[in-house]
Amino acid sequence: MIRRGPRGLPLLLAALVVAGCGSSHKTEAPARQTLKVGYAYGFDAGSVTTKIGLQRLKSHGVDVKLRDMGGEQAAIAALARGDIDISETSYAGAIAAIEQGAKLRLVLTERRVLEFLLVARKGINTLADLRGKRIAEDGPGGGGTVFVTTALERAGLTAKDVTLITLRDSPSRATALAAGRIDASPLEFVDLERIRSKTPGLKVLATAAKVVPHEPLGVFTASQRVITQHPDVVQKFVNAVLEANAFFSTPAGERRWIADAKRTALAGDPQSLVQDTYDYYKRISLYPLRGETITPAEYRNSMRSFLAAKQVQRLDPFGAIWDVSFWRHAKPL
Numbered sequence: 001m002i003r004r005g006p007r008g009l010p011l012l013l014a015a016l017v018v019a020g021c022g023s024s025h026k027t028e029a030p031a032r033q034t035l036k037v038g039y040a041y042g043f044d045a046g047s048v049t050t051k052i053g054l055q056r057l058k059s060h061g062v063d064v065k066l067r068d069m070g071g072e073q074a075a076i077a078a079l080a081r082g083d084i085d086i087s088e089t090s091y092a093g094a095i096a097a098i099e100q101g102a103k104l105r106l107v108l109t110e111r112r113v114l115e116f117l118l119v120a121r122k123g124i125n126t127l128a129d130l131r132g133k134r135i136a137e138d139g140p141g142g143g144g145t146v147f148v149t150t151a152l153e154r155a156g157l158t159a160k161d162v163t164l165i166t167l168r169d170s171p172s173r174a175t176a177l178a179a180g181r182i183d184a185s186p187l188e189f190v191d192l193e194r195i196r197s198k199t200p201g202l203k204v205l206a207t208a209a210k211v212v213p214h215e216p217l218g219v220f221t222a223s224q225r226v227i228t229q230h231p232d233v234v235q236k237f238v239n240a241v242l243e244a245n246a247f248f249s250t251p252a253g254e255r256r257w258i259a260d261a262k263r264t265a266l267a268g269d270p271q272s273l274v275q276d277t278y279d280y281y282k283r284i285s286l287y288p289l290r291g292e293t294i295t296p297a298e299y300r301n302s303m304r305s306f307l308a309a310k311q312v313q314r315l316d317p318f319g320a321i322w323d324v325s326f327w328r329h330a331k332p333l
Contacts, residue, residue, distance in 0.1 A: 047088075134182045
């Protein structure tokens with residue numbers, strides 16, 4: 001929850017109190033605020049950019065407390081209780097929670113596209129070659145599943161032409177592909193690179209950024225409480241994230257991202273993998289920017305997939321799910 005500093009006196013009231021005590025020289029510093037931000041699925045290489053942005057909030061009167069929530073249900077419940085103010089969640093998961101009465105709104109996409117690549121074992125060279133093969137997915141309505149089924153359709157195939165095997169996370173799918181337990185899988189770039197040298201002949205058949213553009217991987221979901229009571233802090237949060245996203249593509253941003261990734265999400269990985277990951281994220285324009293606010297048409301397109309997978313029950317109005325005002329009014333800190 002948002003917490004104000006001691007006493008939380010507005011600046012004007014603080015000034016009057018000081019003046020009443022006979023001192024015309026003392027002033028009270030602005031009260032600092034604490035913003036609790038959760039991550040439903042932990043921190044990965046894609047999270048590095050957001051964390052760079054949130055670090056800047058400290059110099060703007062906001063102390064950010066990051067929490068790994070250990071799963072989406074825990075994140076949604078913590079938002080509803082007021083234990084956290086904003087959380088990264090899946091797109092469909094947040095919408096389903098709002099449908100069920102949770103007082104939440106989506107304020108920003110975390111990543112503007114899916115970063116997945118559809119990777120096949122040696123000997124499979126085209127999407128058409130997937131007929132009769134075992135393909136991993138991340139579950140009904142998941143981004144990986146939407147990507148796989150759409151890619152299959154482009155080759156004139158359907159889910160009935162393959163065997164779909166649910167493996168929720170990309171590292172598990174990468175392990176299964178390397179071990180030969182599956183024939184193809186949507187993988188995050190980092191997981192592909194980690195198995196590439198030990199698994200010769202891997203073939204990238206498609207990239208999600210081209211097959212399903214404008215399909216967000218995750219979103220930042222805020223409680224209506226924090227939106228109503230502290231819109232200034234929510235605006236600073238959105239400003240900071242979008243500013244970091246723009247900074248990412250600059251030479252200075254590249255140096256900062258690589259340094260931070262090597263210390264955190266990609267610690268222990270080769271320098272070449274860190275650089276290649278940065279280059280891939282930049283090439284697919286992974287992060288949303290100011291002026292790229294999600295549209296009602298894009299929302300409805302995503303909802304078609306969620307409805308087909310029965311992850312959501314109905315098509316609610318765009319404004320009942322999204323509050324894009326913070327994104328629309330974003331500006332540099």
